[in-house]
Amino acid sequence: MVEAVLMHTHGLGGDSEIRLADRAVGSQLEVGPRRVVPLSLMGEQHGDLLRNELRARLNDEIPGAFDGMFLQRTARAEGAVLDRNEQAVVDAVDKPLVPVSQAVATSLQERAMRRLVSRAILRLAAFTPTDASHVLGDQTTHDPEIARLGAAVFARRRDRYGNAIAETPEEISDAVVAALVRRSAEALLAAALDRDGLDDALAQSALVAAALDRTSRSARIDVGLGAKLVGLGAPAATYYPAIGELLGTEVEVPANADVANAIGAVVGKVRVRAEVPVTAPRRGVYRIHAGGEPETTWEHPEAQARAEELARAAAVVEVQAAGAKEFEVEVTWSEKVIEVDGRPLFVEGMAIAVAAGRPDLG
Incomplete structure (x- = not known):
């Protein structure tokens, strides 16, 4: 007989990424599953930079989509195999901490940035429940001033009607914790x-x-x-x-x-995720983005299979680098297709490989 624990895992906690829901009215927020670095924690190393940048954003007439979000390189950036957009984003992170708006200029670069964060090549700092708890006085572990500035910047984001999602740092912090x-x-x-x-x-x-x-x-x-x-x-x-x-x-x-x-964190599982996007610059042409120059194919099944193969291979490399010797890999595929002139048109697809296993502690 094998005794085991039935376990369900969800990416929720003080370092969960907070996003404004699509077509939100007011402060309709989405939480996780991605993890980011709380601003109040990042402030322990880069306090002056964060204070100056956040205060500057509060003085802007119109808030930006990336206000209050910052990027930092990790050791994995050295020697990483990147495609053109990924390389442009990494090259732009040329200081210890850089506002996302200075590194990301297009939607393609935004997707590249997300891939880099998921691969732990870049680290993303943003407003989190931990910061909200500092604003509300429920937590005092890190820098409360930076947490409050981050809350004020996040509260300026606009909903679908163009209204600020909150009036005060306390109001948005209450909404985040809720x-x-x-x-x-x-x-x-x-x-x-x-x-x-x-x-x-x-x-x-x-x-x-x-x-x-x-x-x-x-x-x-x-x-x-x-x-x-x-x-x-x-x-x-x-x-x-x-x-x-x-x-x-x-x-x-x-x-x-x-x-x-x-x-x-010591005895639990290692879990990594690798993404390989497929784009279509025109009908019948598929570009597979997995580092370096994109691969091109003219058949949808071939593009999907190749993307899944590359995602699996990348996940295996990452999970082994994280210390797991025995692991399982699950690959999923999703795509966006629209109808143009009565015909389906492939817009983009994504192969996602998740590898999980226990670290070798020997």
């Missing part, structure tokens, strides 16, 4: 539903959303956890009491819970 709490509650509900033999997708249903909204309706809908919630990790005491309240369950945060992340 979004993290809500998304965490949904993730926990999904795990509980799966444990009960139900479809975990129900956690994203309108019925569950109505229950979690706690708004007055003709029908009363209640949903929650039927078990105690135990919070581990540095942010447990900050966020989990609110998560437990939303789910109507008791929360326990053990003594020394803040060191659990460090232990988990």
Whole structure:
């Protein structure tokens, strides 16, 4: 008999990336799954640069899409195989810390930047739940002044109607923490539903959303956890009491819970992700971008297969470099197709390979 723990993993925490939802009205936010460096943490090394840049952005008449976001090279940038757009972005990060707006000028470069961050060639710093907690006084680990400046810059972003998404640093910080709490509650509900033999997708249903909204309706809908919630990790005491309240369950945060992340980082899994995009400059021509000059093919199945092959190979290299000797690789493909003159037109595709395994600690 093999004893094991049933585990569900979700990329949510104090360093989760915060984004404004597409076509948002007000502060409709998306949380994770990507991780970024909190501004307040980055401020411990680059405080003066961050203060000056963030204050300058507050004086701009019109906010930019990348305001309050910064890039930093990592050791993996040295000798990395890059395509033209990736190389341009890396070359632009020519100082210890560079605003994203100075390194990214086109949508192709923005996608290249995201790939570089996912490959850990670049490190992205931005406003996070950790920063929001500093603004609200719930956390004092890093630089609260930079956290507040970052919140003020993020609050200037515009929704679909052109209105600022928040009026004050406190307002946007409340919204960020609330979004993290809500998304965490949904993730926990999904795990509980799966444990009960139900479809975990129900956690994203309108019925569950109505229950979690706690708004007055003709029908009363209640949903929650039927078990105690135990919070581990540095942010447990900050966020989990609110998560437990939303789910109507008791929360326990053990003594020394803040060191659990460090232990988990040592004994847990190594997980890396590699992306290979495919673009189509014109109908019937497919460009595969995987470092160096793009490869060209004229057949869609061939382009997809080649992209998946390259993504898998890149993931294997990355996971082995991260210390895993035994691992599994899963490759997925997604694409965007539109209709032009009654005919389907391939716009772009993405092969994503995720490799996961345990590090060799011997």
